[in-house]
Amino acid sequence: MSPDALNDAAVLGGNRIPFARRDREYAHASNQDMFTAALDGLVARFGLQGERLGEVAAGGVLKRSRDFNLTRECVLGSALAADTPAYDVQQACGTSLETTIHVANKIRLGQIESGIAGGFDTTSDAPIELNDDLRELLLDLNRTRSTTGRLALLGRLRPGQVVPAIPRNEEPRTGLSMGEHQAISTKRWGLTREEQDEIAVESHRRLAAAYDRGFFDDLVTPFLGLERDGNLRPDSSMEQLAKLKPVYGEGSDASMTAGNSTPLTDGAAAVLLSSDDWAEAHDLPVLAHFVDAETGAVDYVHGESGLLEAPLYAVPRMLERNRLTLQDFDFYEIHEAFASQVAMTLKAWQDPAFCKDKLGLNEPLGEIDREKLNVNGSSLAAGHPFGATGARIVATLAKLLAERGSGRGLISICAAGGMGVAAIMERRG
Amino acid sequence: MSADRYQALANSALGGAVVKRLGLPAPPRLDRHEPGMPVVTGPVVFGEARGGRLREAVHEVMRSIGARLVDAKTAGDGDDRPAALVFDATGIDSTQRLRALYDFFHPTIASLKRNGRVVVLTTPAIEADSVGAATAQRAIEGFARSVAKEIGRYGSTAQLVEVAAGGEGAMESTLRFLLSARSAYVDGQAIHIQAADSVTVPEDWERPLAGRSAAVTGAARGIGEAIAETLAGQGAEVLCIDVPPAGEALAEVANRIGGTSLALDITDAGAPQRLADHIGERGGRIDVFVHNAGITRDRTIARMPPEGWDGVLEVNLSAQERINGALLEGELLGDDGRIASVSSVSGIAGNRGQTNYATSKAGVIGMVRALAPVLRERRVTVNAVAPGFIETKMTEAMPVGTREAGRRMNSLIQGGQPVDVAETIAWLVSPASGGVNGNVVRVCGQQLLGA
Numbered sequence: 086m087s088p089d090a091l092n093d094a095a096v097l098g099g100n101r102i103p104f105a106r107r108d109r110e111y112a113h114a115s116n117q118d119m120f121t122a123a124l125d126g127l128v129a130r131f132g133l134q135g136e137r138l139g140e141v142a143a144g145g146v147l148k149r150s151r152d153f154n155l156t157r158e159c160v161l162g163s164a165l166a167a168d169t170p171a172y173d174v175q176q177a178c179g180t181s182l183e184t185t186i187h188v189a190n191k192i193r194l195g196q197i198e199s200g201i202a203g204g205f206d207t208t209s210d211a212p213i214e215l216n217d218d219l220r221e222l223l224l225d226l227n228r229t230r231s232t233t234g235r236l237a238l239l240g241r242l243r244p245g246q247v248v249p250a251i252p253r254n255e256e257p258r259t260g261l262s263m264g265e266h267q268a269i270s271t272k273r274w275g276l277t278r279e280e281q282d283e284i285a286v287e288s289h290r291r292l293a294a295a296y297d298r299g300f301f302d303d304l305v306t307p308f309l310g311l312e313r314d315g316n317l318r319p320d321s322s323m324e325q326l327a328k329l330k331p332v333y334g335e336g337s338d339a340s341m342t343a344g345n346s347t348p349l350t351d352g353a354a355a356v357l358l359s360s361d362d363w364a365e366a367h368d369l370p371v372l373a374h375f376v377d378a379e380t381g382a383v384d385y386v387h388g389e390s391g392l393l394e395a396p397l398y399a400v401p402r403m404l405e406r407n408r409l410t411l412q413d414f415d416f417y418e419i420h421e422a423f424a425s426q427v428a429m430t431l432k433a434w435q436d437p438a439f440c441k442d443k444l445g446l447n448e449p450l451g452e453i454d455r456e457k458l459n460v461n462g463s464s465l466a467a468g469h470p471f472g473a474t475g476a477r478i479v480a481t482l483a484k485l486l487a488e489r490g491s492g493r494g495l496i497s498i499c500a501a502g503g504m505g506v507a508a509i510m511e512r513r514g
Numbered sequence: 515m516s517a518d519r520y521q522a523l524a525n526s527a528l529g530g531a532v533v534k535r536l537g538l539p540a541p542p543r544l545d546r547h548e549p550g551m552p553v554v555t556g557p558v559v560f561g562e563a564r565g566g567r568l569r570e571a572v573h574e575v576m577r578s579i580g581a582r583l584v585d586a587k588t589a590g591d592g593d594d595r596p597a598a599l600v601f602d603a604t605g606i607d608s609t610q611r612l613r614a615l616y617d618f619f620h621p622t623i624a625s626l627k628r629n630g631r632v633v634v635l636t637t638p639a640i641e642a643d644s645v646g647a648a649t650a651q652r653a654i655e656g657f658a659r660s661v662a663k664e665i666g667r668y669g670s671t672a673q674l675v676e677v678a679a680g681g682e683g684a685m686e687s688t689l690r691f692l693l694s695a696r697s698a699y700v701d702g703q704a705i706h707i708q709a710a711d712s713v714t715v716p717e718d719w720e721r722p723l724a725g726r727s728a729a730v731t732g733a734a735r736g737i738g739e740a741i742a743e744t745l746a747g748q749g750a751e752v753l754c755i756d757v758p759p760a761g762e763a764l765a766e767v768a769n770r771i772g773g774t775s776l777a778l779d780i781t782d783a784g785a786p787q788r789l790a791d792h793i794g795e796r797g798g799r800i801d802v803f804v805h806n807a808g809i810t811r812d813r814t815i816a817r818m819p820p821e822g823w824d825g826v827l828e829v830n831l832s833a834q835e836r837i838n839g840a841l842l843e844g845e846l847l848g849d850d851g852r853i854a855s856v857s858s859v860s861g862i863a864g865n866r867g868q869t870n871y872a873t874s875k876a877g878v879i880g881m882v883r884a885l886a887p888v889l890r891e892r893r894v895t896v897n898a899v900a901p902g903f904i905e906t907k908m909t910e911a912m913p914v915g916t917r918e919a920g921r922r923m924n925s926l927i928q929g930g931q932p933v934d935v936a937e938t939i940a941w942l943v944s945p946a947s948g949g950v951n952g953n954v955v956r957v958c959g960q961q962l963l964g965a
Binding site (some may be wrong): 128164305307 | 751754759760764765772776778779782784795796797
């Protein structure tokens with residue numbers, strides 16, 4: 086099937102709950118509570134009560150094992166028709182951009198006419214697992230038939246086994262946290278404290294301004310008394326950020342602080358997508374179209390690449406396929422996992438050696454106009470509930486394009502496991 | 515629904531006896547409309563002064579609602595007692611002939627059932643043929659309002675309906691409302707029906723708003739929530755509007771009633787345009803717009819900070835004007851468009867500590883009166899409701915003394931419910947209410963304050 090024969094996948098709007106810092110307003114809210122609220126807010130905006138959609142695809146990173154069908158459970162608890170199918174996806178911080186790709190692709194193929202993509206994460210209501218020793222012992226106990234055998238197993242019980250296994254933000258293959266990984270990259274790329282802090286200050290300033298002008302009125306629905314993102318500090322300044330001590334990296338040039346890194350966050354977000362026909366039949370305006378996407382990964386375990394470098398490779402491949410240059414965009418949404426990740430991305434794409442040796446390009450990709458980058462702030466200010474960030478960005482970018490009237494936007498999201506997800510959205514004039 | 519414990523007590527067997535023995539006011543239990551309920555629950559006695567012009571029109575409405583019309587002399591007892599007394603007084607052309615009111619009501623009023631209805635039909639004084647006729651027609655208003663005060667303790671109400679020449683065929687939606695339990699807390703009102711070229715008759719009177727779109731501001735809670743719910747229940751597709759911080763409750767209301775939500779601060783400079791764009795994008799028109807959003811910032815004028823004045827005037831009045839402007843300019847109101855505003859008894863009678871609020875609510879009345887003749891040419895109507903003491907979270911928070919006084923100082927000896935305001939709005943915005951324009955209808959159980 087040639088691309089011309091495909092349908093267009095339209096983004097009609099989005100809804101999320103304000104993101105909360107860990108153990109604050111959503112301390113006792115589950116993933117299910119949060120994503121159901123995000124869904125219901127979306128349903129209310131678009132009058133989708135009782136509507137059967139093609140599918141709902143969502144996911145989160147920190148999930149309990151019993152929540153294997155969590156998105157479907159959320160659909161059943163929402164105002165959507167109960168015969169709307171759903172499934173869960175997990176791709177670390179790229180989760181809900183990946184679910185957007187799934188839903189958009191099915192719409193483009195004509196397999197579905199409408200769908201919701203989203204994600205969620207709670208770092209407060211986190212799953213706690215049994216200590217592996219205890220878990221194995223209990224499983225052995227279950228497999229053992231004889232009483233003597235069982236008694237022998239019970240004799241192996243030790244107080245230390247009661248200590249639960251708490252999920253940690255670290256890469257299983259390196260034992261390093263994401264911040265520690267990025268600290269290595271920060272050093273290698275020679276990124277300064279100042280350029281990172283500038284990105285953070287700008288993120289807070291722009292997100293606050295967007296809230297103030299009502300940009301999020303139709304993208305965010307208050308939840309549990311929280312009306313704006315709990316992490317947002319409108320009066321954040323270079324002076325204040327300069328006071329913070331580095332939390333990742335070692336030595337005098339360690340520059341990553343709690344101020345220029347995203348905090349652990351709780352939240353959920355959802356995006357409504359459809360074919361143009363479905364949108365028209367429902368009297369719903371199209372904000373933008375979802376054009377293309379690329380997911381990539383790098384070998385951060387054995388190779389030279391840093392953990393969060395995958396988008397550096399995925400974006401150029403996607404540009405090449407779409408015959409676009411890096412400058413052909415009106416908006417750039419580069420997920421701010423760390424200010425350092427954004428600074429690294431910008432630097433790498435301007436670096437002739439990196440672009441030639443790693444990307445095989447004769448010319449560097451070049452510069453990005455900072456006035457077009459994360460214009461309404463990003464994760465440093467909003468916070469970053471891993472699974473929800475992609476949907477937050479897709480909805481924000483779609484509305485930005487709709488406000489502009491026409492244009493093109495680029496999304497780049499780095500993810501744990503050395504992965505990255507990128508996408509192009511467009512509004513035709 | 516907020517708790518009126520005294521009313522519950524007075525309606526219990528033991529409590530009722532105590533209340534009666536002590537000579538305390540006994541608030542009656544008001545029937546309210548439930549799906550499938552008939553308009554009237556018993557026979558209707560029709561009477562007229564000789565020379566009246568509404569007999570035919572009234573009979574036609576009675577046939578339409580399936581009411582059994584009986585003569586004053588044949589009105590029965592017990593369960594067959596009349597549920598309503600309807601009197602066509604348009605034939606009264608001199609003060610001497612006002613006696614016809616006495617002759618009809620003196621023998622019949624005692625037979626009226628509890629939760630009964632009295633409707634007296636007149637001609638607008640301005641249309642009367644002579645000074646004598648005009649005097650007599652105006653005199654009837656005093657009669658109707660006093661009857662209301664006499665029968666209120668039985669949960670019964672009395673209203674006057676002024677029918678202009680040419681408005682005879684436009685009475686049905688109003689008579690249905692006033693005769694039914696939907697008007698439970700509307701009492702002692704004078705309603706004007708203007709000449710209407712054509713009146714839309716709904717296919718189903720339980721759902722007169724089927725196929726109509728409606729917008730309600732302040733829809734996240736209280737009276738606005740009840741309005742949204744009632745309009746949706748009568749078939750409308752409702753756009754629920756409230757300020758962004760109320761978004762969670764707003765989404766819940768929209769989902770419950772199968773409507774849509776729009777987070778919008780109506781006082782923002784860009785709000786009328788955003789609203790117009792939203793309506794334009796989603797279907798292109800709105801048939802009904804209900805201005806309900808309102809705030810209070812009570813302080814005596816000497817102690818009131820400037821923002822207390824500005825905020826109340828902005829939300830309660832100026833924002834409505836700007837939105838009306840955008841709706842009319844963008845031609846976003848559909849055929850038979852309807853605008854309804856929520857005013858307040860405070861806007862009629864004034865209230866200590868509410869100079870700002872009463873100014874805004876009296877302004878709403880001014881706006882409705884001024885707009886009505888202009889909109890009439892577009893076949894659009896605009897009306898207001900003026901709620902009295904309505905049981906909401908706001909009144910629940912009042913000091914006990916003020917609250918009890920507010921509740922009891924009316925002919926029905928109790929506060930109203932949000933649904934009472936909502937039902938009144940639903941009648942005003944019905945496509946069948948094309949003859950009802952420029953009215954300010956109080957929903958106050960005939961509160962003692964005000965005119």
